[in-house]
Amino acid sequence: MASVTINGEARMLDGPDDTVLLWALRDMAGLTGTKYGCGAGLCGACTVHVDGKAEKSCMMTVGDVAGKAVTTIEGLSADGDHPVQVAWREMHVPQCGFCQTGQIMQAASLLAENPKPTDREILDGMADNICRCGCYERIVSAVRLASTGV
Amino acid sequence: MLHMMEKAFLGSPVREAAKLAFANVSRRRFLQGSAAGFAVAAFATTAEGFARYKTGGDAMSNGLRYDPHIFVSIDADGTVTIVAHRSEMGTGSRTSLPMVLADEMGADWGMVKIVQAEGDEEKYGNQDTDGSRSMRHHIQSMRQMGASVRHMLANAAAEMWGVDASSVSVGVHEVTGGGRKAGFGELAEAAMKQPVPEFEALSFRDESEFRYIGKGNIGITDLHDITTGKAVYGADVMLPGMKVAAVARPPVVGAEAKSYDASAAMAVPGVEHVVPLPASIMPAKFAPLGGVAVVASNTDAAIKGRDALEIQWGDSPHGGYTSESYMEEMRATAKQPGQVFRAEGDAAAAFAGAAKTFAQEYSQAHMAHAMMEPPVAVASVADGKCEIWAPVQSPFGARGDVAAALEMEVADVRVNVTLLGGGFGRKSKCDFVIEAAMLSKKLGMPVKVQWTREDDIRHSFYHTASVERIEVALDGDNKVTGWRHNSVAPSILSTFAPDSGHQFFIESGMGHVDIPFEIPNLSVENGKAMAHTRIGWFRSVSNIPRAWAVQSFASELAAELGRDDLEVMLELIGSDRKLDPPKQGFPENFWDYGEVYDEYPIDTMRLKNVLRLAAEKGGWGKQMPAGEGLGLAVHRSFVTYVATCAHVKIVDGKITVPEMHMVVDCGFAANPERIRSQMEGSAVQGMTIALYSGVTFEDGAAVQSNYHDYQMVRSDNFPEKVHTHIVPHPFSVHASGVGEPGVPPVAPAIANAIFHATGKRIRDLPMGDTV
Ligand code: FES
Ligand code: FES
Numbered sequence: 017m018a019s020v021t022i023n024g025e026a027r028m029l030d031g032p033d034d035t036v037l038l039w040a041l042r043d044m045a046g047l048t049g050t051k052y053g054c055g056a057g058l059c060g061a062c063t064v065h066v067d068g069k070a071e072k073s074c075m076m077t078v079g080d081v082a083g084k085a086v087t088t089i090e091g092l093s094a095d096g097d098h099p100v101q102v103a104w105r106e107m108h109v110p111q112c113g114f115c116q117t118g119q120i121m122q123a124a125s126l127l128a129e130n131p132k133p134t135d136r137e138i139l140d141g142m143a144d145n146i147c148r149c150g151c152y153e154r155i156v157s158a159v160r161l162a163s164t165g166v
Numbered sequence: 167m168l169h170m171m172e173k174a175f176l177g178s179p180v181r182e183a184a185k186l187a188f189a190n191v192s193r194r195r196f197l198q199g200s201a202a203g204f205a206v207a208a209f210a211t212t213a214e215g216f217a218r219y220k221t222g223g224d225a226m227s228n229g230l231r232y233d234p235h236i237f238v239s240i241d242a243d244g245t246v247t248i249v250a251h252r253s254e255m256g257t258g259s260r261t262s263l264p265m266v267l268a269d270e271m272g273a274d275w276g277m278v279k280i281v282q283a284e285g286d287e288e289k290y291g292n293q294d295t296d297g298s299r300s301m302r303h304h305i306q307s308m309r310q311m312g313a314s315v316r317h318m319l320a321n322a323a324a325e326m327w328g329v330d331a332s333s334v335s336v337g338v339h340e341v342t343g344g345g346r347k348a349g350f351g352e353l354a355e356a357a358m359k360q361p362v363p364e365f366e367a368l369s370f371r372d373e374s375e376f377r378y379i380g381k382g383n384i385g386i387t388d389l390h391d392i393t394t395g396k397a398v399y400g401a402d403v404m405l406p407g408m409k410v411a412a413v414a415r416p417p418v419v420g421a422e423a424k425s426y427d428a429s430a431a432m433a434v435p436g437v438e439h440v441v442p443l444p445a446s447i448m449p450a451k452f453a454p455l456g457g458v459a460v461v462a463s464n465t466d467a468a469i470k471g472r473d474a475l476e477i478q479w480g481d482s483p484h485g486g487y488t489s490e491s492y493m494e495e496m497r498a499t500a501k502q503p504g505q506v507f508r509a510e511g512d513a514a515a516a517f518a519g520a521a522k523t524f525a526q527e528y529s530q531a532h533m534a535h536a537m538m539e540p541p542v543a544v545a546s547v548a549d550g551k552c553e554i555w556a557p558v559q560s561p562f563g564a565r566g567d568v569a570a571a572l573e574m575e576v577a578d579v580r581v582n583v584t585l586l587g588g589g590f591g592r593k594s595k596c597d598f599v600i601e602a603a604m605l606s607k608k609l610g611m612p613v614k615v616q617w618t619r620e621d622d623i624r625h626s627f628y629h630t631a632s633v634e635r636i637e638v639a640l641d642g643d644n645k646v647t648g649w650r651h652n653s654v655a656p657s658i659l660s661t662f663a664p665d666s667g668h669q670f671f672i673e674s675g676m677g678h679v680d681i682p683f684e685i686p687n688l689s690v691e692n693g694k695a696m697a698h699t700r701i702g703w704f705r706s707v708s709n710i711p712r713a714w715a716v717q718s719f720a721s722e723l724a725a726e727l728g729r730d731d732l733e734v735m736l737e738l739i740g741s742d743r744k745l746d747p748p749k750q751g752f753p754e755n756f757w758d759y760g761e762v763y764d765e766y767p768i769d770t771m772r773l774k775n776v777l778r779l780a781a782e783k784g785g786w787g788k789q790m791p792a793g794e795g796l797g798l799a800v801h802r803s804f805v806t807y808v809a810t811c812a813h814v815k816i817v818d819g820k821i822t823v824p825e826m827h828m829v830v831d832c833g834f835a836a837n838p839e840r841i842r843s844q845m846e847g848s849a850v851q852g853m854t855i856a857l858y859s860g861v862t863f864e865d866g867a868a869v870q871s872n873y874h875d876y877q878m879v880r881s882d883n884f885p886e887k888v889h890t891h892i893v894p895h896p897f898s899v900h901a902s903g904v905g906e907p908g909v910p911p912v913a914p915a916i917a918n919a920i921f922h923a924t925g926k927r928i929r930d931l932p933m934g935d936t937v
Binding site for chain 1: 254255256257258385386388389390392393394395396397398399401402404410435436464465466469536537538539540585586587588589590616618619839843844846847848849850851872873874878879880881882884885886887888
């Protein structure tokens with residue numbers, strides 16, 4: 017059992033402290049926007065922000081985030097209007113869409129740390145996130161758009 | 167595909183695709199037959215431009231539906247609700263098909279709501295989403311239903327206003343006439359009571375009037391939900407009282423859990439039940455593999471419990487399956503004569519009389535689909551009924567299979583379709599759904615079965631492993647006089663029927679017997695290979711190894727002869743013509759993707775056109791810097807023509823692809839924006855296939871397990887700039903699909919470019935990411 021701030025709200029997460037954060041978010045907190053893709057830190061589908069930094073929630077436990085602030089896609093913006101989300105829609109990025117919440121969380125954190133990344137920095141900064149449908153070109157364009165407005 | 171497989175398995179004849187016996191509806195006939203009571207002047211449109219044509223859609227199980235009452239409803243507030251009856255796995259069909267209907271009807275897209283159909287083919291017609299068929303088979307019925315509703319709205323308005331229907335016209339979401347105006351909502355009730363006009367009485371929009379069709383100006387309907395995390399995929403379904411199961415499946419197909427120790431699993435907090443599942447032996451169609459299920463209050467506990475099981479597995483007849491030796495066996499088989507599937511001319515004589523011969527072998531390892539969302543399903547069995555929520559490509563197929571597994575009536579099973587986080591053919595096979603249904607029935611509570619990534623890669627219905635050997639006979643002028651192609655690969659049919667070791671007509675129709683080369687003597691052969699794991703279809707299916715072999719070989723032949731790739735590729739295809747299967751030695755059961763051949767013939771003009779365009783757009787022939795090269799490939803699959811020009815640059819030994827041109831001829835392009843996204847995705851998945859996609863077996867078990875050893879192309883090295891060129895066509899050039907046809911030419915184009923960059927020829931997939 018741990019007390020965690022999730023999307024700005026103080027919550028108690030039941031269950032053992034070694035519960036994988038991804039499953040605690042999905043099954044216990046009911047936040048299903050965070051996805052399971054590999055469970056091994058290899059795909060980025062489960063990316064959330066912990067104290068503002070992108071982390072793979074499949075590689076963390078509830079105990080790891082006790083007393084910390086976790087932001088999921090549901091809490092990234094009030095109406096889905098974070099600049100990254102807006103850019104994502106403008107570029108029509110998704111195909112199946114399954115990887116996209118993780119991609120968006122990764123991109124939002126990348127831009128928070130480095131608001132004007134070079135193309136190379138975008139390519140490398142998004143490389144932890146797999147898109148099996150192959151939306152990479154549009155992902156990169158959307159990050160660029162969110163960063164520069166073009 | 168599933169449906170075709172079952173037909174092949176059952177040996178039942180493919181039903182005559184003759185239900186749509188409509189010849190071209192001429193303008194004159196339309197004017198005469200204005201049975202719905204208003205003249206063509208009512209719209210600035212005519213029936214011209216939409217002469218109905220036959221597709222294989224009517225021969226699919228449960229065929230097509232044309233009744234707008236099934237697919238469309240209009241609310242009093244003007245909201246138009248359109249049913250999406252195909253599964254959405256990323257191609258955009260859930261948006262594109264309703265878009266076609268809405269445009270033809272006159273609906274404002276902003277007023278359209280899309281609802282997903284449950285699995286019910288008796289109501290909706292065929293729902294089996296694969297084979298690149300959604301647009302190909304359903305564009306006409308969508309237009310027809312849209313036109314029907316438009317006529318019904320016009321007729322309702324005319325009746326209401328007491329005016330002649332000829333003075334009424336349908337604009338965007340409103341009807342005007344005689345100085346009056348009414349929105350679709352106001353007319354909804356009366357319109358839906360109007361009789362549905364016969365096809366002959368319908369007028370269709372002229373292409374110049376399309377607002378959405380062919381425009382690419384509509385975003386996918388789930389765009390907002392996807393970018394905000396609200397979109398519902400399989401695992402996102404949560405039911406009250408639902409338990410979550412993870413299953414330990416046999417590492418080798420057919421092995422039973424002889425005994426197991428569940429104590430450690432039961433000690434995991436949250437674990438509630440440990441349930442053995444019966445093993446299945448091949449051929450098992452989609453029956454689950456069996457094993458031991460751990461059922462818990464949450465997913466974390468289920469996976470931890472499953473991992474804590476100690477299981478002694480029994481033997482399986484497939485315990486000796488080891489890829490290294492198996493590939494060697496297939497190579498040996500490929501060198502021997504195979505069973506002849508197509509014979510044209512006299513290949514033996516051509517080789518006997520050849521000035522020289524030239525042969526090469528190409529191989530490909532098994533692949534797992536590894537769609538981003540692993541298999542997952544929720545089932546609730548109670549009171550003799552079963553309800554399913556799952557990301558399935560064939561919801562009606564899943565419904566029947568679940569009913570059979572639970573010994574229930576199909577009517578007592580309901581299948582709700584969530585979004586699919588990718589499918590690629592894997593989610594046509596509903597073993598994961600049956601697992602959930604069996605567990606829910608046994609435990610009397612709703613159960614979700616969650617596959618881990620390891621489960622997905624170790625327990626797939628794998629893309630076949632293959633060796634393709636091609637040999638040509640050349641005369642004294644280096645002209646190709648004979649062609650022999652022996653394809654050796656375990657068959658998908660082994661999943662459905664006792665294994666003969668031979669491929670069947672669907673596999674041989676994919677770039678094997680349909681080879682479009684103008685060579686006088688051909689022998690297209692298939693050597694025997696027995697299956698030792700579950701073989702299934704993977705996006706593009708047998709077209710991948712065939713395009714890999716044939717297009718690599720064409721480039722190799724050019725090098726052998728000291729000639730240009732493009733020139734040799736065009737010369738092999740030969741003159742402008744439509745192939746004539748019966749005259750050219752094709753087998754009687756030749757499968758043109760289930761279509762009526764004359765409607766979708768193999769047209770070498772279109773094939774050469776995309777190839778020439780790819781070469782031109784990619785700058786074929788230009789001087790490339792050291793370590794860089796261009797590569798071409800062209801392939802027709804799923805009745806769509808795609809050519810690729812890949813630009814490869816070797817950076818410190820690493821293969822990079824800075825640019826790729828994809829030229830696609832899919833007939834009429836209904837949604838160019840989603841066609842582009844499919845070509846971009848095909849470029850990426852094609853590069854993944856080229857570099858990384860290999861599942862190998864040792865002692866019957868898959869070696870790879872997750873994205874570390876079954877790698878994907880990522881954003882730090884992918885085809886960075888994909889230029890998609892769509893060959894423009896009017897509606898009369900039948901629309902075909904784009905979900906699969908982009909993939910096959912990519913790997914050979916990359917390999918051909920690597921050859922031109924480095925002089926190194928690669929013949930085995932996957933090739934790795936360095937040269
Ligand atoms: S699910 Fe966490 S990185 Fe893949
Ligand atoms: S959109 Fe399907 S995995 Fe990225």
